[in-house]
Amino acid sequence: MWRYVFRRFVLLIPTVLGVSFIVFSLMHVSGDPIRLMYGPNVAQEKVDERRAELGLDDPILVQYVRWVWRAAHGDLGHSIRTNDRVATMISQRVEATLSLTLLALFITLLISVPAGVISAVKPYSIFDNLSRIFALFWVSAPNFWLGLIFILLFGVHWQLLPISGRHGPLWTWEGFLSHILPALTLGLPPAALFTRLIRSTMLEVIHEDYIRTARAKGLAERAVVLKHAMRNALIPVVTLLGLRMPWLFGGAVVTETVFAWPGMGRLMVDSIMKRDYPVVQGAVLFLAMLVVLANLLVDVFYMWIDPRIKYD
């Protein structure tokens, strides 16, 4: 198994290189960041000077190789806009995104696990249909629209919760309150997906032979359901969780914009819009590495949970 893990690790390199090259090319095609930053009131020669300083006029391949070389040595470079180190900027934002997405994930699971289990135990019942519609309702609304409406209702009309901004870490009262609305906006829609997933996997497992066997052995129904079905329903759920890794760190783009949340998503959007290449590349590189690692972890988890699965 360790040989497998090692090989997967090695595969990280071409994947990450591919990601960074694609993003690099896209950003360079999109235009000149210096003129955008300086605005129209600055003489062209000043713009040209700065471009030369930053090496932006060199051939794309040269710039790319230079970036890769530095990144391999741990230097992600400096933001074109702020001159701050990209690594610093990323590390400052990661915590904000993580606390939000983790809470959102918690909300998703809190809703979908019981709903999925109950739906599986009582399929096609009223509860099942209602929960399906409910979940579908949340998944159908555009994410930013949902956020704005939440703000309008809970923040402006009923004045129950802070409207925007991160007012502190998750474990402080003020911070926690400010996490609620954006976490709901993020966490409710995926609940549909997870509920359906849990429901369908459990349904499948419940019909499997060895469950019937366990029942024949006289175990209480509840125990049957909980122990065996859930263990196996776990697998696709974990897969989905693993696939959500990039989302966990950088996917809350629109929600972060609506709620003025100082996270990675906003950093990436702002940097793409302002063509701040180094920041976009650094952030995407970071995410890509996380994704590959997460996929690896998921595979290892599979192997651990089901010894029948073997990779060559």
Added chain:
Amino acid sequence: MGVVAENLTPTTEGAPWRSVVRRLRRNQLAVVGAGIVLLLVVTAIFAPWIAPYDPADQNFDALLEPPSRRHWFGTDDLGRDIFSRVVYGTRYALLIGVAVVMIEAAIGAFLGFVSGYFGGRVDAYISRLIDIVLAIPTLVLALAIAGALGGGIYNMILAIGISGWTEFARLMRGEVLSIRNSTYIEAARASGLSDWRIILRHVAPNTVAPFIVYTTLYIPAAILWAASLSFLGLGAQPPTPEWGALIADGRAYLSFAWWIAVMPGIAIMVTVMGFNFLGDGLRDALDPKMARQT
């Protein structure tokens, strides 16, 4: 010779379509979904007859009017009738949904087929490409592409299409692989048919069903992505009444002219729900075994 591979179930060949429709009709939610989709198509086609006003007509004497008998959904800040704009917006929603999915299906089917058929190094490269595309958050990739190409509906369609083909590829690859490895192939090969022909003949019918399902489920996803891109400023050109752009236009007025942003939002919700009900129903009806997968 009598061994039939698991995946070559004949559910999607010939007569069983009748039973598919039957199963579909019994599913109430699916019927509702189909109804909604039908309504959308009709609205899109007959928009000029359904909409009472020209969606680009500016009327400075009727700015920001709430819903009334004259303007069912109210008017916006340029005096344009929201109901008409939403109705015409149906065309763009369907255009975007279908075009994006066609791009995704085309790229995905092609790459998936090639990957499964040739195997080996080609398969490895394409799988790597899939990993790469999946490693970048979809919206970020779409934003970067749209930013590089420029704004506008067609660039947006391309951007989303290029960001979302991976599921189709995986699906196609899976089907091709399972057929390649089956003994049916060996038997058929023995009777002199080329690999390529065999696979095509057997892959095609077997992928129709999942492709239909995926299509119905990916259309609403495309519409939602497009709305997000419009919200961030990279979508349709004014005065195009694309729903996402309508919401983006109306967001500053939410507290006192809520209808400008809320109406198109409801339109999106209904559309997405309709396609999802239909898609779920199709999935359950086309292959009962599929209903247990995701």
Added chain:
Amino acid sequence: MKRFLWLSAVLVLLMATTMALAQAPQRGGTLVVGLGEEPETLDPHQTTRFHSYVVLHHIVEPLFTLDENFNVIPLLVEGYDWSADGLTMTLYLKKGIRFHNGQELTARDVKASYERYFALSPLATYMPESAGGIYAIETPDDYTVVLRFHTPKPLALYELADAHMAIMPADWLSSTPAEDIGIRALVGTGPLKFVQWVPGDRIVTDRFEEYRHGPSFARNKGPAYVDRMVFRIIPEPATLVAELTAGEVDISFDVPPSAVAGLVRNPNIRVETVPTYSAQYLAVNMTRPLFQDIRIRQAVAHAVNKEAIARAAWHGVGHPISSLLSPATIGYWPGSEQVEYKYDPERAKALLDEAGWRVGPGGVREKDGRPLELTLITFSNIDQWRRAGEIVQAQLGAIGIRVHLETAEVGATYDRARVGDFDIGIFRNTWWLGHPYLFFLAHSVNIGSSNYGLWGDPQLDHYLELAQNSLDPAEREHALNEAQRITIESAVWVPLVSNAQILAAKTSVGGVDELVAHPWWPPTSRALELYKR
């Protein structure tokens, strides 16, 4: 009866006192300012952006500033002298002015700051040695600074009042890591001192207790009333408005014009509009053969209804302008109102007919079989420009010109504009000083960079140069006026609207009257005038 009179007298006295006390500014509290865009850096010597300026201006100060009549007045200096030949300027610093880190402001701080500004700032185009400006800065004693110029610079005083030429301590500049300045640390002489910048979230500043040298027009010479001023970064306009009406934001300059109608009806919010020096204008691409005929250009100018744009795109928060310099810009020529092309669609149609463009079957004019179609470019991501584009498209359509509207985000639009990949475009520009501003927009040397009409005229060039370089103020004024006349009459540029700055504040914020009495900049006065009731 007498007792009743006594009682009422006492009551009246009590009421009067309470009211008087309520009017008096109260010290203390935190003021939350809503920013619609995050500054990229607060370093005055490196930034060019408006939102950076809005924040940093409270923290660092230049030697001079501008009063409500746009006269340059001293801020950190006692006075100054010019030599007879105009090549030497001597500045006398005020004594006893402290930086936030306790050090006293001395001449070497000025020297270090100016030299850094010349080395780093992309805005340093008039004063440095390379532009014939300052080649030496001497500090004969702690409070005297001598600036030596290669050539006379008549606008030098205005430059010295620019917030970007701010003074920071020499020792601090040399000992602080470059990547921290403006991001994690900023030291100046302003009424607020930098405390913390949580990236993407907020910038926190505290009152600087030792500030006493407020400008002459400020009612309060220092220190600031509030304990703390927090600048919260809220990029989504709907959220910003929500925070203002029901949340923690007390005041903002970034509410979109579309929100004004709703805010004005809210009894807890006060909305003020103050003129700004920004201009939204339409430019015609003179490299297109079609536009060589002045009648076509004039037709476009006559077809545009600026009032309609001000009302619809700017929701009444913009005013039509007749010159590329708005009335709030230094050097604005009131005579421009007489020479501008007024809204006259009939005249526009007549001009087009005269030029041989007849209305075809589809309502679009054609000549020699070619339809009159134009591509209009403008910004997709700024509401007012996108709207203006739609409105102009409709207005030109009304006289028989079919317009294809192509919007893109700001950077992409300017990229196209610079290379002339468009027929007409609606752009934006803002600068407070008219002489270099008009030079930027209209001088032939800027074709391919900031001159989006892509047109050069020798006479116009001559006037623009004279406006900047003549030593005679009357001649400068005349030249700038003539330059404005030429730009308007040429119809290469059609000035549209200048927006007013919208100030929206909760009614619990005091000092807003004093704030709007002075034009919206320089913002140092905000820290000194605003308080929380």
